Amino acid sequence: MSVIGQGIDRLDGRLKVTGQATYSAEHKLPRLAHGVMVLSTVPKGRITAIDSAMVKRMPGVILVLTHENAPRLPKPKEGGEGKTGGGEQSKPDQKKQPPNPKLSLLQDDRVQYNAQPIAVVVADTFEHARAAARSLQVRYAAEPAQLDFQQAKLRPRRPEPQPDRPPETGRGNAVRGLESAASRIDVTFTTPMENHNPLEPHATIADWQAEGLTLYDSTQNVSGVRKVAAQTFGIDVERIRVVCPFVGGGFGSKGTTWSHVMLAAMASRVAGVPVKLALERTQMYGPVGARPLTEQHLRLGASRDGKLLAVMHDTISSTSFVDDFVEPCTAVTRKAYASDSLQTSQRLATLNVGVPTYMRAPGESSGSFALESAMDELAYALDMDPVRLRLLNYAEKDPEKDIPWSSKSLRECYRVGAERFGWARRTAAPGSMRKGRTLVGWGMATCAYPANRKGAKASALINADGTALVRSGTHDLGTGTYTVMTQVAADALGMPVSTIRFELGDTRFPEAPVSGGSQTVASVGPAVYQAATAARDKLIATALGDSASPLHGLTPADIEAVDGWLRAKADPQRREAMGAVVARNGGKPIGAEASADQGDEKKRYAMQAFGAVFVEVHVDPDLGTVRVPRVVGAYGVGRVLNSKTTHSQLMGGIVWGLGMGLMEKTEMDWRFGRAVNANLADYHVPVNADIGDIDITVVDEHDPHINELGTKGVGEIGITGVAAAVANAIYHATGKRIRDLPITPDKLVV
Template identity: 45%
Template sequence: MTTFQTPASLGAGIDRVDAPLKTTGTAHYPNDFSYPGLVHAALVGSTIAAGRIRAIDASAAQAAPGVLTVITYLTAPRLERGPVSLLGKSPPAPLQDDRILHHGQHVAVVVADTPERARYAASLVRVTYETAEPLLDVRDPRAETVENPWGLDTRRGDPDAGFEQADAVVEGEYTTPDNTNNPLGLMTTIASWHGDSVTIHDSTQWPYNVRTSIARIFGVPESGVRVLAPFVGGGFGAGLRVWPHTVLAVLAAREVKHPVKLVLTRPQMFTSVGHRPDSVQHIRIGATSAGDLVAIEHHGLSSVAMEDDDYEPVSLCSAVSYACPNVVTRDRQARLNIPCPGSMRAPAEAQGNFALESAIDELAHTLGMDPLDLRLRNIADTHPVLGLPWSSNALRECYTEGAARFGWSRRPPGTGSLRDGRWLVGLGMASVSYPFFQVPCQARASLRRDGSAYVRSAATDIGTGTYTVMTQLAAELLGLDIAKVRFDLGDSDMPYAPMAGGSGLTGALANAVHAACRTLVAEFLDVVRDDDASPLRGARPDDVTAADGRLRLIGDPGAGESYADILARHGLEELSADGRSTPPDARRLGMAAAGAFGAKFVEVRIDPQLGLLRVTRVVSAIDGGRVLNEKTATSQIVGGTVGGISQALFEETVTDAVTGRIANATFGDYLMPVNADVPDVEVVFCGGSDRATDASTKGVGEVGLVGLAAAIGNAVHHATGRRLRSLPFTIDQLMG
């Protein structure tokens, strides 16, 4: 592995390089683009959750002013299903038959010359249905069950024997509801065909996935599909898959031979771009009287759509979170008449951690131990499954530093023992981890005669700071001022990049940028290899350092020259180099690649007469490896904390138990926290460089949310003695 020397400016909390564009309104999101002759599409959604279409009458819509076409399953061409990606199979292709699998399913798309006319015409489409009884409850015994979908169930040791040896056993059932990704920007697709080629502006977190999927679905070469997403109005996982509305926009543009724009409405965002699936989890944990874990059993049941393969192994966190010799985890899915689920920030871990960390807290209470001491006693100093040392693990430091900042030592052990006037006060905590995830990535770096650099990759920045961090990284590696470096992304014609999700992009892309910049330096040295006029003649990459736009010999800092001089003397306008990264091989490295770790400490206040619950303090101690930009990393943890509070106290996508209609599909009805619900959040980063990759960093996008629900629930128990096992925590649970 190439040695990565820590650049001086990395870690500094510099402002986002894209901030001026965003604050002046000149950043172009998908909805901001236009083309000559642009027309607009509107969707018609099913009003039943299960059954068949008996008839569609589109005549009134077709005759409405400005309408170019109405496409239904009767007129749509046959479309291939998209390819299998890292996230599994693509959602089913739209408008392929008369079956209805969920409420809100797209049954027609109307294209007209204005968005208002398209929406009005869509309201004129009349659909007659043959209705069937939908399956809507994850516990419904009639639902088809999918066992161990991706082969991720685990078992080690002998859990039954472990429970027999336990001095204390706790068990319980925990439930989490559907949550819906609600980025502020409505998901938008613009498609414009040019012969057999198509340009697509899309609210995607993965341009290459859209490219490969559209090419497969429409039977065109991938080189004929260009996907652009320089800015995305939030995602939280909603932009990871290629959803049917994107396919329909591309189809409509091909049918009417005009560029087409399709913007989802807010209610359609609840049925069209995924959601966190609900779960029912049963967990049992056994320990000795001294607090040593001897057995963990964690079973999860979650929902999935009728013909989809999205999978979230909610129990899997229990396999690796603690040093326990006997563990079994098992996940199943129930097929229901619901919209296709998808990743939502901290998928699977957000649900599974709530159950595990609530049960760990209950075990501590049963044993009469401090919850922090129980966790410290059972830290997994090596990977529990692989038996290898971690590439880094500062969880113990997260515990101790977070506890010190929070003042955990002042927490009295008894429930209901802290009061402030009428308020009951509770202090709770949870341990946190998020699994390592990295996939191959590529980047290209160029240096021009004017001394500026241009670095690019087909990634996206959904607000995480990718533009900024990669600009910082390239500037340090090439020895340039940040103002001389431009990093670009969001274009599938650029080198391949994976999705912005799973806390994997920063590491993968940073490693690719590192490789590209190092190779570019080697290219410059190759140019002057036999150049008698160059003080760098015959030098190798390990012989030089880069600073102030120059390459200098490490042993003789006065011997060097600028990139611009090398290019000018050799008659070159620029040099370019490609770099790629690949995931580390744990067995070859002799270590287990570590994801992020952390500890969350929370204070809550409860009015027992009104059932009011307020989160009043949060401390998040995070091991994210080497922090490339403290300001953007902190922002990620704070944003994740808001999401965790939201999961714990507010969010629940409510589906009518009879019709399958989502009953709260607006911002007026779907509850989310506002400023008054979120306290100041203290964030501290612990640990240091990770050894698995050149960039030495670990993603922090997901880990910020994990653990908040459990920590809040544990704090509620400390305040009241009530153990809440169902999210979100509501007034009736606190008063019942």
């Protein structure tokens, strides 16, 4: 019986709950010193003076690294300025920036945003380093900063085209379709800046020795960090090792290599000792990215019977003068519904803030809020059930590329979700459902996220003691990678899970892509499966060619690997332990390495995960407080590798979606461009008391095209649609349509 799909417990769970899991800041190195970053306190200007002399005399201080004494890094290639369109902002000159423009590496005195790294203090203890960093006196020549999104959006900039993220798209004639529509929706939605708050803040230990650089970094991309370090310092990539066996949450923020990683390496090189640089919670707001502000203009037009005649989605998102990041809000709209006429655009409003970055379901979470809220408004305009409207416009194939889906179970998700929620009992009129004085609202939304996949490598070794070692340079962000990859290897090898050790998080292992975009399982899983299968086949060939084996003389087709044994299919008693084959043939492990690359499947099939989410809200009519007693979600995500971790990931996404809809917002003092709620006390996220019942169903779905395992990612689809479903439920309860997140009580009592 296949172990794939079984809900086995997390294999790394015991290490974590007993404190034995080693996170990036916990590696023990001799002579380890501690670094603390100093961040700018103005949003734009120049540093005119840094009084480091006094700080250098403080107890335990080893080094004060500033732009005045930092090593000069290799100059980047001379690059032109960004292309511009008529009336659009020009991209900042980046000729003086380091090779990766996101990085602030003390190469000049320029300040481009508040909380930009401007110095690193290194001392013998963290306490000494922190005290010294807080004593560092910095003077600035401040300059006028652009911190007004409303002003910045008046001069929007067209982003550079990216794969699958064009600045604008179109099909048919959306303007004409809108003019001919019987019902029209023309609305604007906004989402705020939001910050990642993983329990483990960003942290790096850098150890620069003569032979090379070792980085113990909390990252979602060990190979990416390695390449950025090689580029930044101009050294051979083979001289760099990046290690990350455990990540205490990332959610996209650790998919990018940020300044502190390279600053730790620079400090180690100058100080001559290993340096640990762990960000304080307040330093997580600014220099390590955030979800950007968005303003989304949605126009929908439909015939009297509910057919979409036009879809127009125009987005402006905030970005930075340091480097660009595009929040691809229109990505979900381009594929969501069957409409012959569609038009989308993405533009940027540049501010003096830190570079935005990926945050769980970037684009799809914020974009689905706007699209799915607008679809609900259209359903009311048509006097039509919201589920029926979506079914009327169901996309049987990818409407953007006009190719079939690799698999799609969204109809079943609507059916199962509606049945489990009891949607048929809903009365349509806003304010028509109550529980005593409490207003009750029911809302729903479609969920969608791309089924991403990239090339990955893995290795597998079968040992003489009957165990196996499987490796890949991937990551476990708390999502269960250790466990599901062990399950995949066990299935391919024909060995018990307990006999297999899966190792990850090291650039010495076969290379894997960034653990982002919900692609780890779909990318690394096939590589693990292929490597394990190849190792098993080598073992079988060894046994068949060994005259001392009871299987000698049979063919590979005659053999099966079951529970750690090779045995004849026709006569299961004719068998041999897998370890015994290795031991008798010299004892050297028998293994293989595999590279699982995506072919041309994405050219022939559109790959997407889908779902439907239903939410009930209770609203206090006097106080405007919102409670969510229950959520029902149904998802089609291909083959499930572990039912328990899949359920956990989808639940976590739903919880985050509730936070996005009702709580999350980085409160900025826009006079100075600095977050004022940069802590877990004031930056509100859901806690246990905020969450009611969450009912999750994963429908059966077979996808023969995504990969040989038929599996899609589940890390991000759970958040999509939830904020919209909450907003739609609140409208159903109150008759108030809130188009600006988060939906806080003040917006409901006005």
